[in-house]
Amino acid sequence: MTKTFYxxxxxxxxxxxxxxSPRVLEALGRPTIGHLDPAFIGLMDDIKRLLQYxxxxxNELTLPVSAPGSAxxxxxxxxxxxxxDKVIVCQNGAFGGxxxxxxxxxxxxxxxVSSEWGAAVDPGKVEEALLANPxxxxxxxxxxxxxxxxxxDAKSLAAxxxxxxxxxxxxxxxxxxxxxxxxxxxxxxxxxxxxQKCLSCVPGxxxxxxxxxxxxxxxxxxERVQSWFLDMNLIMDYWGSGQKRSYHHTAPVNAMYxxxxxxxxxxxxxxxxxxxxxxxxxxxxVEGLEAMGLQMAVAKESRLPQLNAVKVPEGVDExxxxxxxxSDWNLEIGAGLGPLAGQIWRIGLMGxxxxxxxxxxxxxxxxxxxx
Amino acid sequence: MTKTFYxxxxxxxxxxxxxxSPRVLEALGRPTIGHLDPAFIGLMDDIKRLLQYxxxxxNELTLPVSAPGSAxxxxxxxxxxxxxDKVIVCQNGAFGGxxxxxxxxxxxxxxxVSSEWGAAVDPGKVEEALLANPxxxxxxxxxxxxxxxxxxDAKSLAAxxxxxxxxxxxxxxxxxxxxxxxxxxxxxxxxxxxxQKCLSCVPGxxxxxxxxxxxxxxxxxxERVQSWFLDMNLIMDYWGSGQKRSYHHTAPVNAMYxxxxxxxxxxxxxxxxxxxxxxxxxxxxVEGLEAMGLQMAVAKESRLPQLNAVKVPEGVDExxxxxxxxSDWNLEIGAGLGPLAGQIWRIGLMGxxxxxxxxxxxxxxxxxxxx
Numbered sequence: 229m230t231k232t233f234y235x236x237x238x239x240x241x242x243x244x245x246x247x248x249s250p251r252v253l254e255a256l257g258r259p260t261i262g263h264l265d266p267a268f269i270g271l272m273d274d275i276k277r278l279l280q281y282x283x284x285x286x287n288e289l290t291l292p293v294s295a296p297g298s299a300x301x302x303x304x305x306x307x308x309x310x311x312x313d314k315v316i317v318c319q320n321g322a323f324g325g326x327x328x329x330x331x332x333x334x335x336x337x338x339x340x341v342s343s344e345w346g347a348a349v350d351p352g353k354v355e356e357a358l359l360a361n362p363x364x365x366x367x368x369x370x371x372x373x374x375x376x377x378x379x380x381d382a383k384s385l386a387a388x389x390x391x392x393x394x395x396x397x398x399x400x401x402x403x404x405x406x407x408x409x410x411x412x413x414x415x416x417x418x419x420x421x422x423x424q425k426c427l428s429c430v431p432g433x434x435x436x437x438x439x440x441x442x443x444x445x446x447x448x449x450x451e452r453v454q455s456w457f458l459d460m461n462l463i464m465d466y467w468g469s470g471q472k473r474s475y476h477h478t479a480p481v482n483a484m485y486x487x488x489x490x491x492x493x494x495x496x497x498x499x500x501x502x503x504x505x506x507x508x509x510x511x512x513x514v515e516g517l518e519a520m521g522l523q524m525a526v527a528k529e530s531r532l533p534q535l536n537a538v539k540v541p542e543g544v545d546e547x548x549x550x551x552x553x554x555s556d557w558n559l560e561i562g563a564g565l566g567p568l569a570g571q572i573w574r575i576g577l578m579g580x581x582x583x584x585x586x587x588x589x590x591x592x593x594x595x596x597x598x599x
Numbered sequence: 600m601t602k603t604f605y606x607x608x609x610x611x612x613x614x615x616x617x618x619x620s621p622r623v624l625e626a627l628g629r630p631t632i633g634h635l636d637p638a639f640i641g642l643m644d645d646i647k648r649l650l651q652y653x654x655x656x657x658n659e660l661t662l663p664v665s666a667p668g669s670a671x672x673x674x675x676x677x678x679x680x681x682x683x684d685k686v687i688v689c690q691n692g693a694f695g696g697x698x699x700x701x702x703x704x705x706x707x708x709x710x711x712v713s714s715e716w717g718a719a720v721d722p723g724k725v726e727e728a729l730l731a732n733p734x735x736x737x738x739x740x741x742x743x744x745x746x747x748x749x750x751x752d753a754k755s756l757a758a759x760x761x762x763x764x765x766x767x768x769x770x771x772x773x774x775x776x777x778x779x780x781x782x783x784x785x786x787x788x789x790x791x792x793x794x795q796k797c798l799s800c801v802p803g804x805x806x807x808x809x810x811x812x813x814x815x816x817x818x819x820x821x822e823r824v825q826s827w828f829l830d831m832n833l834i835m836d837y838w839g840s841g842q843k844r845s846y847h848h849t850a851p852v853n854a855m856y857x858x859x860x861x862x863x864x865x866x867x868x869x870x871x872x873x874x875x876x877x878x879x880x881x882x883x884x885v886e887g888l889e890a891m892g893l894q895m896a897v898a899k900e901s902r903l904p905q906l907n908a909v910k911v912p913e914g915v916d917e918x919x920x921x922x923x924x925x926s927d928w929n930l931e932i933g934a935g936l937g938p939l940a941g942q943i944w945r946i947g948l949m950g951x952x953x954x955x956x957x958x959x960x961x962x963x964x965x966x967x968x969x970x
Contacts, residue, residue: 230649230863232622233642233856235632245852248631251603256853257628260619260801261606262931271604278601294803295666298848299828306826329827424849430631432665432803432851454825455677456700457670475936477669478795480803481616482627483854485604492601560633565846 238554239581241590242562243374243535244402245424245431246578248486252429255489256482263479271488272467272479278491282404282427282499283419283437285411289460290437291467292487293420294480297401300420300434302330303458304397307438307446308366308418311335316357316367316394318342318349318385322375322565323399327368334454339364345567346537348530349380351388358392366395366417372403374425375565377537377574378530379407383414390415395442401425404435405494406506406534406578417442423483426506426534428579429490433483490579506533506582513577516591520598525572534582536575537568544599546570552597559593609925610952612961613933614745614906615773616795616802617949619857623800626860627853634850642859643838643850649862653775653798653870654790654808656782660831661808662838663858664791665851668772671791671805673701674829675768678809678817679737679789682706687728687738687765689713689720689756693746693936694770698739705825710735716938717908719901720751722759729763737766737788743774745796746936748908748945749901750778754785761786766813772796775806776865777877777905777949788813794854797877797905799950800861804854861950877904877953884948887962891969896943905953907946908939915970917941923968930964 240247261268279290293300305327309315313336317327320343331338341357343350349369358364367389371382382403386396395417403409406426411419417439424431438446438460446453446460453459457477466476494502510533514524517538525537540546546563550573553559562574577586611618632639650661664671676698680686684707688698691714702709712728714721720740729735738760742753753774757767766788774780777797782790788810795802809817809831817824817831824830828848837847865873881904885895888909896908911917917934921944924930933945948957 230645230859230866232626232863233629233645233859235629235856236636236638237630238632238636240631240633242633244849245631245633253628253630253853255603257624258604258606259608259624260611260616260795261609262611262613262616263802265607265609265925265931267607274601274604295670295828296848296851299666299670302826302828326827333823333825333827422849424631430851430853431634431849432854452704454704455673456697456704457666457673477667478615478793478802480667480801480854482624482801482857483803483851485606486853488601488604492603495601554636560636 239559241576241581242560243574243576246428246576246581248428248430249580252486252489256486258485260481263481275488279435282494283411285437287437287439289443293434293436296432297422297434300436303436304418304420305330305334306453306455306458307460309334309336310451314361314364316364318369320347320349321345321373323370346376346526348378351384354388364394366397368397370399372532374402377526377532377535379532386414386416402535405502408503411437423487426579427490429486433487509577509582509587513587534578537572539572549597553593557593610930612947612952613931614945614947617799617947617952619799619801620951623857623860627857629856631852634852642855646859649866650806653865654782656808658808658810660814664805664807667803668793668805671807674807675789675791676701676705677824677826677829678831680705680707681822685732685735687735689740691718691720692716692744694741717747717897719749722755725759735765737768739768741770743903745773748897748903748906750903757785757787773906776873779874782808794858797950798861800857804858880948880953880958884958905949908943910943920968924964928964
């Protein structure tokens with residue numbers, strides 16, 4: 229017979245999931261109710277309002293997709309991109325490449341604007357691409373590149389997109405809750421995130437939001453959305469206002485309890501305070517790492533506080549250090565991806581993991597395991 | 600500030616979710632670990648083996664899709680259907696219609712074989728459709744129609760598909776764990792289910808399995824799978840064997856703890872015993888309902904033990920009864936869908952909800968609220 233699974237007690241300081249608050253875990257395990265229960269409808273209304281707060285938006289179409297961030301990404305692209313559409317896709321890490329995949333699988337053409345892994349998206353290059361492709365319908369970029377720890381200037385990039393009559397599509401998987409993000413003020417048209425980063429909720433759900441302009445685009449599509457599961461025309465009726473909801477799919481009820489609690493914690497702290505907390509502990513971490521002789525991989529002005537890319541010192545076995553942190557300290561940090569594999573570690577200070585205790589623990593652990 | 604959400608304590612006897620075992624809820628709320636943690640890889644191996652047991656298959660490509668049953672359905676169709684493909688779709692309720700949507704959104708043509716809502720799929724009609732459409736590549740049908748409470752003969756339908764060189768695609772959302780289902784013996788090529796029915800796990804995950812023949816089809820596709828998130832060519836590498844796994848998406852870690860526990864409970868009881876238990880309590884329920892003067896909506900030979908469609912007696916307000924059950928007894932049953940809306944109630948005896956206590960409670964509650 230299979231034994232029950234008791235997870236080891238890890239400290240999560242990688243690229244996500246981050247440490248989940250006991251409050252969220254407790255909410256997660258409450259008894260399941262039906263997805264059409266009147267009490268659940270009330271919960272959905274709360275979640276929608278709390279997500280609007282987290283995204284700083286009044287977008288009516290703001291909801292959690294019932295699947296992880298990659299499905300949130302896909303939800304945005306399958307709804308907004310039609311066969312033949314041209315989309316400017318900015319790539320400065322792993323997730324821009326995934327956007328390209330999505331555009332192409334929707335039958336669209338991705339015009340790539342590539343920057344080095346570890347650098348921010350260059351607005352000058354984006355403008356060039358927009359001038360060279362006046363028929364582009366959207367500009368897509370990653371606000372906080374999880375693979376490199378780089379912040380791009382979402383406000384400027386969105387403004388640029390609008391100057392050229394394009395929708396602004398933003399990957400906010402790692403940014404939501406961790407750094408400044410203002411969907412309405414910055415006029416972002418479509419955005420998706422994940423629950424397991426700076427919201428410190430369990431993985432598996434992807435908050436999304438669409439501007440009225442994006443909704444207009446979705447409603448006036450020439451062809452049906454290729455995904456039934458992610459078709460916002462159908463999901464709108466399930467996550468719409470009021471008590472009348474059309475059944476679409478069975479919502480992941482318990483995950484919604486958890487998301488509700490995680491968003492409530494964010495509301496209690498205040499969004500600006502959360503951003504400030506991430507910045508504060510990031511500064512302490514960087515000071516500590518540099519005092520140990522380690523170097524940050526990303527230029528100061530582009531660093532994400534919630535995801536710190538640190539150069540692996542010459543002669544140090546990258547994997548051995550991560551393994552030692554995990555086995556001796558139960559502490560998880562992340563490896564580099566793609567061209568940065570073996571070159572960097574990724575240290576997350578996300579949500580519940582962004583506090584002084586985590587920073588101190590990491591410093592002590594690194595001092596212990598580094599040669 | 601938002602208040603924490605304490606769900607009302609319901610008894611779930613609708614079409615799903617069913618009552619979740621406290622063991623599963625407790626597992627769900629255990630601390631989150633990373634989706635690439637060595638301990639998590641071990642958990643994935645366990646889940647795969649347990650799903651193979653539940654499906655009665657040795658299919659290597661057996662795994663839980665990280666999203667609800669509708670995404671499991673979509674995973675099967677986007678991987679197996681290409682533009683121009685013709686698929687025989689059997690419809691005898693709501694979910695056959697959703698299969699049609701899926702085939703069409705993949706650019707395929709659905710040849711519909713329709714039966715009355717409440718009747719089983721007619722193998723004779725399927726054979727006619729196969730003879731009339733020798734170019735069809737697959738036959739798709741629902742084993743246990745959640746919208747009507749009807750069981751179709753999956754074994755015969757799969758055999759028929761193979762006689763005509765078609766793949767057999769089966770919706771087992773409500774059947775898995777509740778009635779006999781033998782993927783290898785019946786030569787089913789692609790099958791999907793849900794966690795929130797007879798497995799009595801929380802909603803949000805969809806177990807799927809593909810035969811070697813289906814995998815061959817997926818690997819030799821002319822065009823890329825239109826969904827990146829559901830592309831089995833990529834997911835195979837994440838859920839493959841051994842310690843080497845390619846990151847695809849962030850798995851819903853805590854939902855996997857829960858699924859592992861729910862499947863372990865099924866293994867402890869034994870699959871045949873679980874089928875027998877569902878049948879036993881179904882018989883008691885039907886006897887009780889008939890003794891009260893109520894009538895079953897489905898012919899005896901096609902009834903699903905886990906989902907009992909009961910006719911609403913003439914002159915009785917269908918909604919008022921369900922509302923009274925919910926408000927006075929905290930007991931959830933389901934309404935009819937589509938042409939059966941207002942005509943039937945749907946009473947679930949699924950998984951953890953299939954026991955004598957639930958049957959007695961329902962009888963007492965119905966006697967109380969019926970006029």
